[in-house]
Amino acid sequence: MLDTYRPVETPEGVEIGLRVAGPVPRLYAAVLDLGLRFIVYILLGIAAGTLGRGGVGLFFVGLFLVEWFYPVVFEVKRGGATPGKRQMGLLVLQRDGTPVGWSASVIRNLVRFADLLPAAYGFGLGTMLVDRDFRRLGDLAAGTVVVHREPVTPGARVPAAAPLRPPVALTLDEQRAVIDFAERLGTWPPARAAELAALLAPLTGVTHPQDPEGVQRLVGMANWLLGRR
Amino acid sequence: MSREIFEQRHEPQWKALDVSLSRLEMGRGDRGGVPDDLPELYRQVCHHLALVRHRHYGADLELRLNRLVLRGHQQLYHHSAVDSAGVFAFIRSGFPRLVRREKRLVGLSTLLFGVPLLLMTLLVPRHPEIAFSIMTPASVEQMGQQFSPGGSLEAGRPVDSDILMFGFYIRNNIGIAFRTFAGGILGGVGSIFFLVYNGLAIGAVTGYVRQMGFGPQFFPFAIGHGAFELTAIVLAGAAGLRLGLALLAPGALSRGRALLLAGRTAIRILYGAAGMLVAAAFLEAFWSPMPQPAATKYGIGAILWLAVFTYLTLAGRPDGP
Numbered sequence: 190m191l192d193t194y195r196p197v198e199t200p201e202g203v204e205i206g207l208r209v210a211g212p213v214p215r216l217y218a219a220v221l222d223l224g225l226r227f228i229v230y231i232l233l234g235i236a237a238g239t240l241g242r243g244g245v246g247l248f249f250v251g252l253f254l255v256e257w258f259y260p261v262v263f264e265v266k267r268g269g270a271t272p273g274k275r276q277m278g279l280l281v282l283q284r285d286g287t288p289v290g291w292s293a294s295v296i297r298n299l300v301r302f303a304d305l306l307p308a309a310y311g312f313g314l315g316t317m318l319v320d321r322d323f324r325r326l327g328d329l330a331a332g333t334v335v336v337h338r339e340p341v342t343p344g345a346r347v348p349a350a351a352p353l354r355p356p357v358a359l360t361l362d363e364q365r366a367v368i369d370f371a372e373r374l375g376t377w378p379p380a381r382a383a384e385l386a387a388l389l390a391p392l393t394g395v396t397h398p399q400d401p402e403g404v405q406r407l408v409g410m411a412n413w414l415l416g417r418r
Numbered sequence: 419m420s421r422e423i424f425e426q427r428h429e430p431q432w433k434a435l436d437v438s439l440s441r442l443e444m445g446r447g448d449r450g451g452v453p454d455d456l457p458e459l460y461r462q463v464c465h466h467l468a469l470v471r472h473r474h475y476g477a478d479l480e481l482r483l484n485r486l487v488l489r490g491h492q493q494l495y496h497h498s499a500v501d502s503a504g505v506f507a508f509i510r511s512g513f514p515r516l517v518r519r520e521k522r523l524v525g526l527s528t529l530l531f532g533v534p535l536l537l538m539t540l541l542v543p544r545h546p547e548i549a550f551s552i553m554t555p556a557s558v559e560q561m562g563q564q565f566s567p568g569g570s571l572e573a574g575r576p577v578d579s580d581i582l583m584f585g586f587y588i589r590n591n592i593g594i595a596f597r598t599f600a601g602g603i604l605g606g607v608g609s610i611f612f613l614v615y616n617g618l619a620i621g622a623v624t625g626y627v628r629q630m631g632f633g634p635q636f637f638p639f640a641i642g643h644g645a646f647e648l649t650a651i652v653l654a655g656a657a658g659l660r661l662g663l664a665l666l667a668p669g670a671l672s673r674g675r676a677l678l679l680a681g682r683t684a685i686r687i688l689y690g691a692a693g694m695l696v697a698a699a700f701l702e703a704f705w706s707p708m709p710q711p712a713a714t715k716y717g718i719g720a721i722l723w724l725a726v727f728t729y730l731t732l733a734g735r736p737d738g739p
Contacts, residue, residue, distance in 0.1 A: 192566060199487070199491050199582055200495075201460075201461055201464035201465075201466065201487075202464070202468070203464045203467050203468050203487060205484055205487055205488045205491060206484065213663075217448065220439075221580065227614075242579055242581070242582050243581035245582045245583060245585065246580075246581035246582035246583065246585030246586065247581070248585065249585030249586050249588060249589045250584075250585045250588050252590065253585075253589035253590055253592060253593065256589075256593070257593075257596060260463060268443065268492075269492075281440065287491065287492070287495040288495070288496050292685050292686075296681050296684075296685050296686055298439050298690070298731050299599060299600050299685075300595050300599035300600045300603050300661075301600070302597050302601070302624075303600045303601055303602075303603045303604055306601075306604070309726075312604070317437060326603050329674060329677055329678075330661060330678070330681040331676050331678075332678045332681070341543050356558075358474075359474075360474075361474060392655055398646075399624060414476065415476065416421075416475075416476035416478040416479060
């Protein structure tokens with residue numbers, strides 16, 4: 190989780206965390222949007238069909254607007270996300286965490302044409318894989334990032350247990366280490382977990398490396414630290 | 419202060435901020451604007467977040483306030499307003515000034531587009547096969563035939579066909595301009611390709627029309643909207659080249675930073691070019707096919723060319739720093 194976490198400082202001097210989104214959820218969002226656009230084209234075609242030859246002209250204008258500006262309208266007017274992005278829990282922001290404005294959104298969506306080259310988002314995907322914020326060419330030119338709407342919930346995967354107050358006050362880094370330990374508990378064999386917990390004997394009071402009681406106490410402390418008391 | 423007392427004391431403010439933000443997010447704040455107390459509430463909650471972090475009150479409370487601050491940040495630092503005065507100032511002086519500031523790229527773009535166009539116009543009447551090296555014979559013929567004596571153009575056409583062609587020109591021509599711009603981010607290669615290719619294609623049709631002797635129908639048709647259309651494609655190309663140049667020669671800036679700044683300039687040039695293309699589509703759909711005498715067409719066409727040239731070179735002078 191740490192390698193996609195981007196802290197941004199607001200003018201008020203507090204830090205807020207952005208979590209940049211990788212190519213896969215963005216691809217799903219793009220496919221959803223493609224389907225939705227297709228439906229809009231069909232509706233436009235039906236509406237234009239009732240108006241004769243002049244209607245075909247209006248159809249072309251509608252087609253042009255949807256082709257180029259469908260994402261722009263949603264990104265600026267509807268909270269930074271096209272319906273596909275919203276469904277995937279994604280959001281377009283400026284790199285400094287502020288919402289996208291008209292120009293930034295227009296740039297990133299026009300340059301999309303270059304991202305699509307030579308085929309199937311080739312250049313866009315290549316750039317995303319090289320850039321540490323997963324930005325495609327359009328994002329680079331516009332100064333935007335695509336982020337997950339919900340910030341990471343620390344401790345969401347910590348198993349519930351009776352909260353236990355740590356015997357000493359822990360620093361923030363120490364608190365995080367305890368919470369991380371409890372989060373990753375399921376990924377180790379019990380013996381390994383007990384062995385790791387034994388390293389924290391001063392905190393748990395359990396020195397024997399095979400005693401599962403140390404693990405239980407750490408999970409309890411993680412619960413306490415997460416405010417489940 | 420214990421966490422419980424802290425929460426008790428500030429809970430009303432967090433609730434109030436949450437309610438204000440929800441209302442803004444639903445879009446109902448548009449008429450009333452931002453509530454008066456929002457900035458103050460937001461700053462207080464920012465302060466609370468800093469305290470919660472400093473005092474290690476717990477990750478859940480920190481997360482809750484972080485979410486509130488993020489939402490407040492989104493609403494307060496919103497900059498999507500388009501004011502009509504800004505648009506007017508851009509048309510009156512901003513756009514021509516911008517074009518003059520980028521005159522070297524505009525010049526380069528003019529050459530990249532104009533030289534192939536002229537070359538094809540001059541060569542195709544003598545060597546018609548060249549035209550077919552970039553376009554299929556069928557499409558050259560189809561584009562040329564409408565200008566033949568008694569062709570679709572001379573016969574005049576009903577208004578609904580004009581609207582149809584208007585839509586077609588909007589989609590096709592502005593699409594070309596957008597692609598020419600976007601291709602610029604590939605080190606300028608895409609812009610150069612589209613400029614040269616479109617120069618060759620337009621030149622091929624012009625050359626074919628000359629060879630077939632359709633000139634008297636074609637040139638009065640093309641001269642009017644050409645003033646806007648050809649200029650706009652050149653300007654879209656210049657905007658694309660600006661993006662490419664930022665990547666190739668960023669100067670003292672990092673490439674990312676240079677690209678960001680170039681993007682802001684380039685998109686403004688593109689707005690202007692797109693506006694010109696809308697004007698061109700109107701002219702091409704409704705004025706150019708009108709059965710006026712050739713002299714009138716040439717006269718109006720000359721005035722339009724002169725107007726575009728004067729506008730881009732003189733409007734908004736003296737240039738600011």
